[in-house]
Amino acid sequence: MVATEPSTGAPLHAVGDARGVRVHVEHLRRVFAMGMPVIDGLDLDIAAGSFVALLGPSGCGKSTLLRLVAGLDRPDGGTVTLEGAPRHARVAFVFQDAHLLPWRNVLENAALPLELSGVDGAARRGEARRALADVGLAEAMGKLPHELSGGMRMRVSLARALVTRPDLLLLDEPFAALDEMTRQRLDDQLRALWVRLGLTVIFVTHSVDEAAYLAERAVVFSARPARVVGDLALDLPRERNAALRTDAAFAKEARALRDALERGGA
Amino acid sequence: MRVLRSLMPPVLALVVIVAVWEALVRVLDVPLYLLPPPSAIARAAATGLGDLALAASVTARAALYGFLLSAVIGTLSAIVLSASRVLERALYPYTVFLQTVPIVAIAPLLVLWFGAGMRAVTVSAFIVSVFPVIANALAGIRSVEPALRDLFRLYGASRFATLTKLEMPSALPSLVTGLRVAAGLAVIGAIVGEFVAGFSDSGGGLGILILSSYRQLRTDLLFAAVFFASMLGLLLFGLVNLTGYFLLSRWHPSARETRAAH
Numbered sequence: 247m248v249a250t251e252p253s254t255g256a257p258l259h260a261v262g263d264a265r266g267v268r269v270h271v272e273h274l275r276r277v278f279a280m281g282m283p284v285i286d287g288l289d290l291d292i293a294a295g296s297f298v299a300l301l302g303p304s305g306c307g308k309s310t311l312l313r314l315v316a317g318l319d320r321p322d323g324g325t326v327t328l329e330g331a332p333r334h335a336r337v338a339f340v341f342q343d344a345h346l347l348p349w350r351n352v353l354e355n356a357a358l359p360l361e362l363s364g365v366d367g368a369a370r371r372g373e374a375r376r377a378l379a380d381v382g383l384a385e386a387m388g389k390l391p392h393e394l395s396g397g398m399r400m401r402v403s404l405a406r407a408l409v410t411r412p413d414l415l416l417l418d419e420p421f422a423a424l425d426e427m428t429r430q431r432l433d434d435q436l437r438a439l440w441v442r443l444g445l446t447v448i449f450v451t452h453s454v455d456e457a458a459y460l461a462e463r464a465v466v467f468s469a470r471p472a473r474v475v476g477d478l479a480l481d482l483p484r485e486r487n488a489a490l491r492t493d494a495a496f497a498k499e500a501r502a503l504r505d506a507l508e509r510g511g512a
Numbered sequence: 513m514r515v516l517r518s519l520m521p522p523v524l525a526l527v528v529i530v531a532v533w534e535a536l537v538r539v540l541d542v543p544l545y546l547l548p549p550p551s552a553i554a555r556a557a558a559t560g561l562g563d564l565a566l567a568a569s570v571t572a573r574a575a576l577y578g579f580l581l582s583a584v585i586g587t588l589s590a591i592v593l594s595a596s597r598v599l600e601r602a603l604y605p606y607t608v609f610l611q612t613v614p615i616v617a618i619a620p621l622l623v624l625w626f627g628a629g630m631r632a633v634t635v636s637a638f639i640v641s642v643f644p645v646i647a648n649a650l651a652g653i654r655s656v657e658p659a660l661r662d663l664f665r666l667y668g669a670s671r672f673a674t675l676t677k678l679e680m681p682s683a684l685p686s687l688v689t690g691l692r693v694a695a696g697l698a699v700i701g702a703i704v705g706e707f708v709a710g711f712s713d714s715g716g717g718l719g720i721l722i723l724s725s726y727r728q729l730r731t732d733l734l735f736a737a738v739f740f741a742s743m744l745g746l747l748l749f750g751l752v753n754l755t756g757y758f759l760l761s762r763w764h765p766s767a768r769e770t771r772a773a774h
Contacts, residue, residue, distance in 0.1 A: 318662050339666055345659045349681050349763040362667040362677075390763055410667075 266295035266446035275323035299457035302467030338407035344399035397428035468510035476506025556732035571717035578637025579698035586645025611643035619708035636705025648690025652683025688756035
């Protein structure tokens, strides 16, 4: 699919540059000190440009998997490869909490990743303005994090992740701490961004409804050590909105996911 | 109005204490050299104002230099110690030594090494005040959120960028706390240093003035000197507080709460 280029800001890369990478996980193994393995011989293949939800009980190792994919943690065995980027793949990570720098305003927070990779001031602020406009925060750029609501902070965090035009976006239960309404709005926003930008998204959640609503494919994990107990393609329309949540097709997919979770011993 | 109301209780307490002190000393006829009444202390302060101000300025300079040394060396030490767990485990216990060393006992050594006068007194102020800076700065650096460290790592931040854009700003509130403690200690360190290492001829600090007043049984002047010394500590403390507020008020909850409370 083709990414539409927003009009604001100075583009760093050619139009449609972010195209998503394929994520290939082979025989992955991770053992933490003094204990049983969190991940033991996991295989997973995620197609370029897809939106995949990783669903599983708390503490099953899905966050660990995400950190291994991001390169924030080293596996004790097996490999994670990112294929298909025309250059070194750009990976972005969104944490459970917004984790903004409290002494920086919204614009400077969103520009941080570019600042750290040495992009000059004017260019990175242009990109940050574009990313903030993408998440609907164009008006709040001069505010400090403590002046924002929880939902707005999370959107800044999302803009910060998108500012590098990543090939792969990893989200670790990002909206779990928000109220239901805010969460659904952010779900819609994330989904729309994915449709427009065409990057690969891996979304960790323990909410069946959120997985079904967001993803094209849901991978269900068992309790620790994480094994794949279900791998479902979600047969739902590409354009999604709140009405879908009460749709029969949605209910069917959600039930299938719930069944898979129960098989995994959740 | 609210400022006035919050100032009322301590001011009132001071007035009561001073009045009771004055009355008791007069009624019980306590000798002047044992415990002078506040009025006598005020008289001594007024007549000796020139000497007191000169002595205070000497002590202030040594305390300020010692404090600045503590701020710089303490912060740098914390950065070095935070660079590795091994280094911290190896060296941190010895920084505690700085806190427990009886300064009066090693002050003669300082005279041997630095000569009597300003330099030895400054080093004394430094030794007494550096530990809280190291301890608090280190705690601040250590308390950086792990997720933010991950973020900086993910985007390939250099060690220097992580230090200046993440660790130092995160550590700032706790560093300011350390500096507040250090400010008061630096004045104490300077005065104790002067007891042993200060010049006793012209240009001595408050420590010298306290010693000579004591030897002449000028207890009123001694009290006045002690009063000046505590004012000095308070002044330095206030300066640090103000700087901290200026640096943190925009974003840190501790400063914001202070603002809301007044």
